[in-house]
Amino acid sequence: MTTLPASQKLAARPLAPGFHGATTACGLKPSGALDLALVWSDRPCTAAGIFTTNRVQAAPVVLDREVLTRSAGDIRGVIVNSGCANAVTGPRGLEDARRMGELAAARVGAAPAQMLVMSTGVIGVHLDMTKLAAGIEALGRADAQAEPDLVARAVMTTDTRPKTASASVALRGGTVTIAGFAKGAGMIHPNMATMLALVTTDATVDPALLDRALRAAADRSFNRISVDGDMSTNDTLMVLASGSSGVAVGEAESAAFAAALTDVCASLARQIARDGEGATRLVEIVVRGARNEAEAHRVADTIGLSPLVKTAIHGNDPNWGRILAAAGYSGVEIDPALVRLTFGDGAEAITLLERGMPVPFDRDAASKMLARDPSLIRLDLGQGDASATVWTCDFSAEYVRVNAEYTT
Amino acid sequence: MTTLPASQKLAARPLAPGFHGATTACGLKPSGALDLALVWSDRPCTAAGIFTTNRVQAAPVVLDREVLTRSAGDIRGVIVNSGCANAVTGPRGLEDARRMGELAAARVGAAPAQMLVMSTGVIGVHLDMTKLAAGIEALGRADAQAEPDLVARAVMTTDTRPKTASASVALRGGTVTIAGFAKGAGMIHPNMATMLALVTTDATVDPALLDRALRAAADRSFNRISVDGDMSTNDTLMVLASGSSGVAVGEAESAAFAAALTDVCASLARQIARDGEGATRLVEIVVRGARNEAEAHRVADTIGLSPLVKTAIHGNDPNWGRILAAAGYSGVEIDPALVRLTFGDGAEAITLLERGMPVPFDRDAASKMLARDPSLIRLDLGQGDASATVWTCDFSAEYVRVNAEYTT
Numbered sequence: 001m002t003t004l005p006a007s008q009k010l011a012a013r014p015l016a017p018g019f020h021g022a023t024t025a026c027g028l029k030p031s032g033a034l035d036l037a038l039v040w041s042d043r044p045c046t047a048a049g050i051f052t053t054n055r056v057q058a059a060p061v062v063l064d065r066e067v068l069t070r071s072a073g074d075i076r077g078v079i080v081n082s083g084c085a086n087a088v089t090g091p092r093g094l095e096d097a098r099r100m101g102e103l104a105a106a107r108v109g110a111a112p113a114q115m116l117v118m119s120t121g122v123i124g125v126h127l128d129m130t131k132l133a134a135g136i137e138a139l140g141r142a143d144a145q146a147e148p149d150l151v152a153r154a155v156m157t158t159d160t161r162p163k164t165a166s167a168s169v170a171l172r173g174g175t176v177t178i179a180g181f182a183k184g185a186g187m188i189h190p191n192m193a194t195m196l197a198l199v200t201t202d203a204t205v206d207p208a209l210l211d212r213a214l215r216a217a218a219d220r221s222f223n224r225i226s227v228d229g230d231m232s233t234n235d236t237l238m239v240l241a242s243g244s245s246g247v248a249v250g251e252a253e254s255a256a257f258a259a260a261l262t263d264v265c266a267s268l269a270r271q272i273a274r275d276g277e278g279a280t281r282l283v284e285i286v287v288r289g290a291r292n293e294a295e296a297h298r299v300a301d302t303i304g305l306s307p308l309v310k311t312a313i314h315g316n317d318p319n320w321g322r323i324l325a326a327a328g329y330s331g332v333e334i335d336p337a338l339v340r341l342t343f344g345d346g347a348e349a350i351t352l353l354e355r356g357m358p359v360p361f362d363r364d365a366a367s368k369m370l371a372r373d374p375s376l377i378r379l380d381l382g383q384g385d386a387s388a389t390v391w392t393c394d395f396s397a398e399y400v401r402v403n404a405e406y407t408t
Numbered sequence: 409m410t411t412l413p414a415s416q417k418l419a420a421r422p423l424a425p426g427f428h429g430a431t432t433a434c435g436l437k438p439s440g441a442l443d444l445a446l447v448w449s450d451r452p453c454t455a456a457g458i459f460t461t462n463r464v465q466a467a468p469v470v471l472d473r474e475v476l477t478r479s480a481g482d483i484r485g486v487i488v489n490s491g492c493a494n495a496v497t498g499p500r501g502l503e504d505a506r507r508m509g510e511l512a513a514a515r516v517g518a519a520p521a522q523m524l525v526m527s528t529g530v531i532g533v534h535l536d537m538t539k540l541a542a543g544i545e546a547l548g549r550a551d552a553q554a555e556p557d558l559v560a561r562a563v564m565t566t567d568t569r570p571k572t573a574s575a576s577v578a579l580r581g582g583t584v585t586i587a588g589f590a591k592g593a594g595m596i597h598p599n600m601a602t603m604l605a606l607v608t609t610d611a612t613v614d615p616a617l618l619d620r621a622l623r624a625a626a627d628r629s630f631n632r633i634s635v636d637g638d639m640s641t642n643d644t645l646m647v648l649a650s651g652s653s654g655v656a657v658g659e660a661e662s663a664a665f666a667a668a669l670t671d672v673c674a675s676l677a678r679q680i681a682r683d684g685e686g687a688t689r690l691v692e693i694v695v696r697g698a699r700n701e702a703e704a705h706r707v708a709d710t711i712g713l714s715p716l717v718k719t720a721i722h723g724n725d726p727n728w729g730r731i732l733a734a735a736g737y738s739g740v741e742i743d744p745a746l747v748r749l750t751f752g753d754g755a756e757a758i759t760l761l762e763r764g765m766p767v768p769f770d771r772d773a774a775s776k777m778l779a780r781d782p783s784l785i786r787l788d789l790g791q792g793d794a795s796a797t798v799w800t801c802d803f804s805a806e807y808v809r810v811n812a813e814y815t816t
Contacts, residue, residue, distance in 0.1 A: 053737070054733060054736040054737045055733055055735075055737070055740075055741065055742050055743075055744060056733055056735070056736030056742075056744045080811065085433030086728075087729070087730060088732060088744070088764070088766060089763070090764075090765050109657075121734065122729070123729030123730075123732070124766045194483040233729075233732075233733050233735055233736060257724030273487050287467050307715070310803050311808050314465065314808065320532065321493075321495070321530070321532050321641075322531075324464055324496060324531070324641075325462060325464055325531070325640060327463075327464070328462040328463040329461070329462045329463070330642065332463075332464065334463050335463075336463060336464045336496070353496075356496070356497065356498075356534045358496060395808060396808060397805035397808040397809060398805075399807040400719050400803060400804060400808060401721065401805060
């Protein structure tokens with residue numbers, strides 16, 4: 001997996017060329033902050049989506065699955081609200097989601113079946129359709145593109161900053177752009193935990209290829225992050241391809257396109273992990289030397305979910321015992337006598353365990369290495385050649401404060 | 409599963425009649441607190457043990473498995489230290505554990521193969537054998553039974569209080585007593601997470617029956633609690649049966665004996681959950697209406713492990729959305745349209761969800777119900793007749809403080 005150059009860590013535009021965005025504050029958030037965004041293309045797009053695997057699925061998730069099943073080759077846009085998840089809202093919730101899509105479609109001259117819907121926020125509360133309708137009406141009056149991160153701001157809940165990423169990729173027919181934005185914060189876990197992400201591209205991509213590329217990208221990005229192990233009712237990752245660049249992605253270009261899509265998704269995923277509720281830094285865990293990637297992922301994921309590991313990192317405590325113990329209960333048949341644990345990477349890496357045994361190390365240096373952002377943890381299982389990377393964050397008392405006080 | 413009468417919530421004696429206990433502070437804990445306990449019987453005992461399933465196993469766990477495999481019918485006692493886990497200590501650690509057992513055996517005139525060993529504390533540090541040997545020597549000079557909870561105190565690490573439980577059961581041949589003590593605090597999760605528990609009885613029980621009864625008891629007690637989902641390298645649950653009462657447990661009495669053993673283990677398990685690091689209350693989650701007990705357990709366990717649920721309980725926030733979402737990602741095919749969620753039990757229960765939909769409820773009353781100790785959460789899946797109970801604790805900022813500062 002490629003790493004984004006440092007320049008791409010700066011805020012990127014959230015939308016590919018040719019896509020429009022408009023935002024407003026319609027009052028779904030009591031704070032008066034932005035809570036509604038419409039993203040659309042003048043040309044019909046192909047689309048693909050990946051949704052929460054939670055058995056409890058929010059109304060917009062149910063609706064979008066239906067829309068994409070019917071016509072993933074003819075989509076015009078996505079309407080997104082924050083402040084209300086429209087989850088556990090029964091048949092009325094589904095009707096509200098449908099109506100939300102219809103109103104947004106009408107706003108840009110599209111058919112209802114061409115509009116996708118995303119919601120995030122409080123569960124079990126019906127959408128205030130009066131406010132929402134007025135908000136969608138007001139969207140056209142906003143200056144859509146004045147601030148590139150406005151759509152990314154409008155989807156935030158407990159996020160502390162907007163999350164955007166973009167990449168350009170040169171293909172045979174020309175250069176295409178992939179750009180996206182996301183929201184995360186709590187309930188983050190592999191298999192599409194609480195997060196919304198919308199990626200757009202000006203490439204021409206047929207729906208089947210787009211779906212394949214999106215699944216490959218999610219497997220190396222959103223499915224590799226965790227904040228607290230909770231998984232929400234609303235998780236959605238969507239990609240829209242407008243073809244406005246006139247550059248087509250065929251089978252020959254699919255690998256390059258998928259790699260760029262993975263880069264964008266991985267950047268968004270890391271931004272989500274970095275901005276986990278109460279987090280002070282990004283933690284990158286690489287497990288190497290596994291018999292296969294699934295085992296490497298499972299060990300890395302178990303370490304990344306351990307509250308004891310995450311609190312130790314927060315305290316800059318080089319507590320390798322907790323990391324080794326987590327690897328030990330991951331369910332993978334590791335051989336403790338083979339493992340090697342280091343903090344940091346390359347020449348400055350500090351080794352804590354060698355062949356399963358503690359080695360003397362400079363405690364202050366290890367503590368300082370842990371305190372870096374990102375904090376790098378490397379575990380070699382010594383059993384094979386496979387590896388996997390996961391991203392998480394440290395675990396602070398602030399996480400508890402945020403989540404003990406966030407109202408239902 | 410039977411519930412212990414209120415009287416048994418009071419501190420019980422940690423040892424069954426006929427067992428001796430001695431404790432000392434040998435300096436393994438820098439604080440100077442008690443850190444060594446010897447429990448022994450003058451008569452040979454049968455014994456059974458259940459150990460961590462972590463792939464990283466501490467030296468005393470390796471040793472005890474060996475001892476029990478060789479002679480579970482001829483055990484004289486257990487030596488326990490806190491302050492050092494003797495885990496990830498290699499061949500030298502195993503030698504140290506063996507020597508620790510030998511010294512303790514010699515102290516009570518037993519053979520080395522008759523002595524079991526338990527350790528808890530910091531991982532990756534060798535036992536200070538000089539201090540330990542002096543401590544074992546000093547044990548005989550302590551007044552063993554002056555304070556019934558001393559052995560329970562000597563095993564504590566971040567526990568805030570000693571944990572003891574006992575029960576008497578009338579069998580055909582007479583009454584037998586079962587008594588136990590445990591330590592818990594962090595790294596608590598089903599499948600024998602970080603905890604040590606030692607149960608003794610004056611009944612005569614053959615090793616195979618004792619092992620069966622212990623496994624049944626663990627399934628309904630220690631395997632039903634969680635604090636943080638972490639699992640340690642040292643978890644051990646052991647039972648010793650001395651037969652000093654002269655009352656034998658045969659096949660006819662095995663159910664009654666196992667039920668009483670389960671009561672003692674469940675009380676200890678609840679005390680461990682209640683005393684989770686930073687916890688302010690016990691949380692009891694009962695999932696009913698499941699298709700089978702395994703599914704009920706899985707749903708209850710997923711809810712009990714959710715940081716979002718546990719922080720909401722800490723904040724007295726009746727956030728049913730997080731409970732439902734956790735049930736939804738448990739991996740069990742629940743039908744959200746069938747679930748019923750209540751806080752509290754019996755006549756004063758407050759219903760939050762009925763047939764999967766929110767129902768109006770008194771928010772203040774629900775908040776007060778959550779604030780009780782224990783906090784009772786009941787979820788009916790509406791799919792069958794099976795049920796399961798798990799115990800956990802609320803999740804406070806204090807948990808983070810404790811674990812960010814506990815030194816390796």
